[in-house]
Amino acid sequence: MIKSELVQKIAEANPHLYQRDVENIIEAILDEITMALARGDRVELRGFGAFSVKSRPARMGRNPRTGEQVRVSEKVVPYFKTGKEMRDRLNAPRR
């Protein structure tokens, strides 16, 4: 499923909303999650999972082609941990 299909499903279930509104709603949700992570906050969605950030320290890397040493500066990476209910649903016998 891609974003436009998600928009369509939600628009179908809510005929009183314009497709534009549904797009804005989904954008608002995703944007808020990203901004929260950029602030260093966590986003915990019970039953689904939790987004957080982890910091990776600066390290000396190597350009694999030239073998030259390069400094890789510290960075922050997003991390997602699947919620318990979601994990169970992925493995529930289907049908």
Place this chain on the structure above:
Amino acid sequence: MSISRRLLTPGLPTNIVEIQMDRTAEKRGALMAGGKTLTRADLSEVVYQKVGLSRTESAALVELVLKEISESLARGEHVKLSSFGSFIVRSKGRRIGRNPKTGEEVPIEPRRVMVFKPSNIMKARINDGKARS
């Protein structure tokens, strides 16, 4: 603390270790300063403020978005949300695990797991304005 860190990485020139240390401390501070946990309620509030639906309806829509995503994943589909990231379902084969406490071998049956792969846009936005050399 800086002494023990230096001893742990004897191979690195001292100045680099020190730069690394400073940054880590700085970042840890920044993360602590954020350090809040957002929930569905916070997302509903954003929808309420940005889209102008009632609070009740905003909450219901946040729930519906999560429900649609979860159902798609439960069907084994991948969910790709451009500029955000992708949720991918992976099937893992059977393997032998070990109870770390008792050392006892236990079989881990085949199962499905889901991983989140952040988009480059998200990664860039999260690192924006943060420590860079």
